[in-house]
Amino acid sequence: MSRNSTGRGGGRHKSGRHSHSTTGRSPRHGTGHRTSTAEASPLAGKLVELDIDSLALGGAGVGRMPEIIDGVEDFTGAGMAVFVAGALPGSHVRARLTQVHRRHAEAVVGEVLTPSPEAVTPFCPHFGVCGGCSLQHLAPESQLAWKQRQILDALKRIGKVEPKTVLPPVAAPMSQRFRNKMEFAFQGAGDGLRLGLYEAGAGGRVFDLATCPIFPEAGEQIVHAVRAACRQAGLTAYDRARREGLLRHLVLRHSVHQDALLAQLITAPATEAQGRAVQVMGQELLERFPRLTGFAHSERGRADGLSQAERTRLTLGSPTLIETLEDVRYAISADAFFQTCTKGAEALYAALRELADLAPTDTVYDLYCGGGGIALFLAGAAGRVLGLEQNASAIADAEANAALGGIENCRFVRADLSGREAIPTRLPVGFDKPDAAVVDPPREGLDAGLVEWLMEKPLPRLLYVSCNPATLARDAGLLSGTYELAAVRAVDLFPHTAHAECLALFTPLAT
Template sequence: MQKGEMIECGVEALAFGGDGIARVDGMAVFVQRGLPGQRVRARLTLVKKRFAKAVVEEVLEQTPHFVEPQCPHFGVCGGCVWQDLAYSEQLAWKSRQVSDALARIGGVEPEMLEPVPSPAVFGYRNKMEFAFAGGRADEPLRLGLHARTEPGRKGQGAVFDVERCPLCSERTMDVLREARLLCQESGIAAYDPASGRGYWRHLVVRHTGTDQLMAHLITADDPKLHKDAARIVEALHASIPGMDSCVHSSRRSRNTLAFGERVHHVSGSKYIEERLLRGDTAVRYRISANSFFQTNTQGASDLYDAVLHMGGFSADQTVLDLYCGAGGIGLFLAGVVRRVVGFELSPDAVRDAYANARMNGLENCEYHAGSLEDGLNLDSLPRPDVVVCDPPRSGMHEPVVKALLALRPKRIVAVSCDPATLARDCSRLAPQYSVVRAQAVDLFAHTHHVETVAILERADFD
């Protein structure tokens, strides 16, 4: 096989990341846009000794699980990869990918509980991050999403003007369209991370389950242009009915993260509110412009509920909540345990966590700010009965793993958005801890992403 060659193959499985998997002459071929059950004609884009990559050029035989995608941008947009696959199949493959990663990378085969589906498969996103591009010479300013990366290329695809996204609300799209028009009328160009020139960077829109709306305009740090951003923020707030908050912040780092480093202007409230249900009890969360919160509100309730029930919590327990953000999981558990102690890198998130605890009338929560890359000060910690750990996609920092082994809690509840790093962390905690149960929880229908809750028991704990 050679790069550029056309092949015919049957797609047998789905790889984590979204590609289909076929076998040609005994070699694994990762097929972009391929679905299990399809027979396709595909063009090879990469050939290595042990595997190859290809992209579908023609579907010769269709899978019985094919469905018509609802998005007019599907196939162009880099967001959804499986909108043409029946949702029941998406869910089954995600659970299988979690199980495979735990076995292949972690060397463990826990009891796999039935996967938890997203309560809604369209209109579920409470947050959308849109990117700016263009605005120079004859190139119009664009505000939308990144296109799929072309096969064989690295990095993000070009920004295109998205006109409809069935994953978010129509109110979110109204904000996008109005912001695009206002920024185009300004005559100011988008920021180019390669050159460091330009101004507009991102627009983040949040539409919560409580029907509150926030727009966060992120720009480069150019004081001469901040008055233009303030004017647009005020105009956006005035033009969108029911808009609760509009925020302008700037960012100096060339990293393309949609995160503001310094707030310059706020029109309306500084915060909006989200609520998750724990049984009949509503747990309230204050959301600021840079707050982390799960992007699927109803799905987040299901995820935290899975943590609650799988973790076997009781009223006499002390829970250590690592990578706690603005209190997320710990606040959800605080009503059923004796004490919650949270750790988080961001001082702003810790302040939000305390505010959220007060808002819920909780007096058994305490929070500490500090980098978990440096580990934990064991002398200052209570001896936890259970540790809840929900790290970023890269997984637990090595010093955290060492601290957990020294603390020796009876149980660790590991929450992860990446099955591979979860499996790696489970192997690091062995043999002192065994993974006894795991469950895939889908918060990201039509994408390859999945959350997992895994229960690790100390080996000498009966």
């Protein structure tokens, strides 16, 4: 099986649409606070003391600019919001201003003067260096509470809507060893070759990974072995600026169901000698690590930072892992998209099924169905499910996963889901009048054409799976002339990160 095995589709198969960066790159503090191109402010570099009273989308703490700043005359920015990376609500910090815009400023913590009552001790030794897991110093229950608050605030502020019901949030089933996929980056050459994640705020520098407590421990051992083997073989990391070098990413996947791993080494196009060196390394890894059941050598020629293969040069061992969500089976290849927290995805889909409240005779649309993850999961509760998706390879994956599980009441059709005719006029027999639809769009939200279609033909139930509260809020506002926001539910799919997942139920307005 190839791409997008259970996740969402879309035109470009953005595999990150429901997963935070596994290379450690940190998001900015949130939508609506873009970096200004104005000249540097004289306030940049100044130290200010701030009380942090909230947490913004993106994970930055929010304080208010003081009335007086030492060494600055005629200061007029008192009271404007300051987004402080690394600061937690309830703390009092001394922060260094990094950028000052017309209506807000950005800063980093210089010193915590009074700790937040919600703070905890991070469990990873790389915390503070690594750009991932930026909220690991915030208590898990507080992480979830703030994510729910951010979702509700975005709906009210951006969409001008408030849900009729706010359901209890769904906590992450696991707080450690929960990820089933990690993308590690290479940098350097010789004995200085590094394999790990990106440092926070270091301009793209990779640090050597010693441990990663959110991924199975066996994966750490493979990282160490690959680093040593690449150094011994004299292989160098790919330099995008110079377009030189070989090694780009090591992608590791783990199946909870099988307790097995799959490794993918992504390189620049390799010479015959380099290809042989990678093949020898792959064979040695399979022999050394019994739980590693497959190894793929893939290539990417474009000078970008994406960890997505353009072609697979070599496959050793099994090309796929088998994973299950409840009793639904999925085949996952090296290039496939699968929700990166297996137990979290199971909890998310179960909460979605509960919110949908399907009858055994219901017809359901799964829009942006990708490889059929939601469609196949809901199939047991519905009469029939139709998945619509633009990417042809994702449709093939969905059909293969349906066959793998013997699920016969799902159909999959390729559809653009954009433009005025978002839904094809020619659909399989029996699928013309859906009782419910699930939309799980990319971070950019729903296409305008699909919004128009949904408003012209109101459905009894519209369920929205969102990985971006800002675009959910925008779409909720657009739909508010036709639908009521009946319920929302936050789901902590990615603990220790600023990502806020949400389920929303829309029902037609009473006429």
